[in-house]
Amino acid sequence: MRYLLPCVYAFAACAAFSIAFNMRGKSLVFASLGGAIGWLAYLLCAPVQNDILQFFFATMAISVYSEIMARVRREPVTGYLLVALLPMVPGGGIYYTMEYCIVGNTEMFLETGLHTLGIAGALAMGILLVSSLVRLWHIIRMTRKNA
Amino acid sequence: MNDNDLINTATEVGYMLLANGAEIYRVEESMQRIFRAYSVEGGEIFAIPTCIYATVSTADGRPITKIKRCHARCTNMDKVEKVNDLCRRVCRERPDFCVIRAELRRIDARPTYTFLEQVMAFSLVAFAFTLFYGGTFSDAVCSVVCGAVIKVVAHQMDRFHANSFFTNILASGAGALVALVAVHYNFGLNSDKIIIGALMNLVPGIAITSFMRDLIAGDLIAGLIRFTESFLVATAIAIGAGAALTVTRAIWGV
Numbered sequence: 001m002r003y004l005l006p007c008v009y010a011f012a013a014c015a016a017f018s019i020a021f022n023m024r025g026k027s028l029v030f031a032s033l034g035g036a037i038g039w040l041a042y043l044l045c046a047p048v049q050n051d052i053l054q055f056f057f058a059t060m061a062i063s064v065y066s067e068i069m070a071r072v073r074r075e076p077v078t079g080y081l082l083v084a085l086l087p088m089v090p091g092g093g094i095y096y097t098m099e100y101c102i103v104g105n106t107e108m109f110l111e112t113g114l115h116t117l118g119i120a121g122a123l124a125m126g127i128l129l130v131s132s133l134v135r136l137w138h139i140i141r142m143t144r145k146n147a
Numbered sequence: 148m149n150d151n152d153l154i155n156t157a158t159e160v161g162y163m164l165l166a167n168g169a170e171i172y173r174v175e176e177s178m179q180r181i182f183r184a185y186s187v188e189g190g191e192i193f194a195i196p197t198c199i200y201a202t203v204s205t206a207d208g209r210p211i212t213k214i215k216r217c218h219a220r221c222t223n224m225d226k227v228e229k230v231n232d233l234c235r236r237v238c239r240e241r242p243d244f245c246v247i248r249a250e251l252r253r254i255d256a257r258p259t260y261t262f263l264e265q266v267m268a269f270s271l272v273a274f275a276f277t278l279f280y281g282g283t284f285s286d287a288v289c290s291v292v293c294g295a296v297i298k299v300v301a302h303q304m305d306r307f308h309a310n311s312f313f314t315n316i317l318a319s320g321a322g323a324l325v326a327l328v329a330v331h332y333n334f335g336l337n338s339d340k341i342i343i344g345a346l347m348n349l350v351p352g353i354a355i356t357s358f359m360r361d362l363i364a365g366d367l368i369a370g371l372i373r374f375t376e377s378f379l380v381a382t383a384i385a386i387g388a389g390a391a392l393t394v395t396r397a398i399w400g401v
């Protein structure tokens with residue numbers, strides 16, 4: 001239950017966002033499933049005790065899932081990544097940063113702001129690592145085939 | 148084969164991808180592949196989120212350049228998917244250019260969800276994200292209203308062609324105001340969870356991470372443009388929600 005409910009919420013949120021992105025049919029379901037898988041990975045990585053690392057691993061899980069789905073279903077990887085990453089977006093971080101700014105708590109404002117930036121960086125690095133590796137693998141396979 | 152037709156058609160394909168939210172490398176690669184499919188080597192393409200430049204050389208060495216500005220971008224994965232399919236088909240079958248154009252027009256006319264369905268989608272996003280961020284069920288129900296308000300405000304502002312910065316300020320302000328009023332009259336419990344959940348509608352998810360991807364992938368200018376864009380959106384959301392917070396605190400003195 002501790003794992004199930006948040007993942008169900010993540011799935012519902014992603015499904016609703018897919019509608020806003022005009023996705024249809026099966027790709028809507030599979031893309032939203034990516035969001036749930038990503039959040040499950042995040043929760044399962046809790047023992048590392050560092051939420052930036054957790055976000056990094058969860059993003060890698062999402063990227064791997066998206067690259068696989070894009071190849072299996074012969075669709076661009078864009079939509080899968082876009083939707084599945086949404087639960088990771090540090091919406092809370094942005095909000096609390098703003099709130100500390102208004103209240104005038106400069107110390108917490110800087111701390112929360114930098115932490116939020118760190119999360120965004122972890123997300124970007126996670127996607128980047130996987131997509132770079134996939135490209136590398138693709139190029140190696142191509143050169144082997146040609147040789 | 149006509150070079151003018153080739154560059155016009157390829158730019159149309161690239162524009163459709165860019166305007167519907169495809170990545171920069173996808174736009175550039177798709178156009179490059181179309182050029183190669185019609186055996187034009189050495190075509191040059193430079194795409195940024197606001198513009199596409201493409202140049203090919205004719206057989207007698209004359210360069211032809213096309214510039215296409217992209218003023219409004221949205222996220223429509225359905226169209227990206229279909230244009231991507233079209234690209235694969237073009238590379239495989241090399242159809243006539245008028246066939247490609249007809250296909251593009253057909254894709255452009257594909258249906259989108261109706262306004263009511265989109266309002267419901269926004270509400271559901273707000274509902275699910277409020278629960279996801281740890282709000283109670285009554286918070287989530289308040290959030291449904293906030294999500295709908297945000298969509299309606301954003302839609303109305305779009306009809307008046309307001310710029311997106313102003314639209315985001317108003318939409319986030321309206322959403323946050325509804326949430327704060329709801330909490331003040333005890334419909335909801337945690338105003339922060341409601342507001343965060345509802346405002347996720349405006350945070351263009353990937354915008355925050357995509358600028359880093361573009362930057363690290365080497366599309367430096369595209370990355371800077373997206374950074375500016377996401378920074379502006381985040382600032383607008385913060386200003387709107389911040390204004391609502393300040394006003395309600397001034398009135399009710401929390």
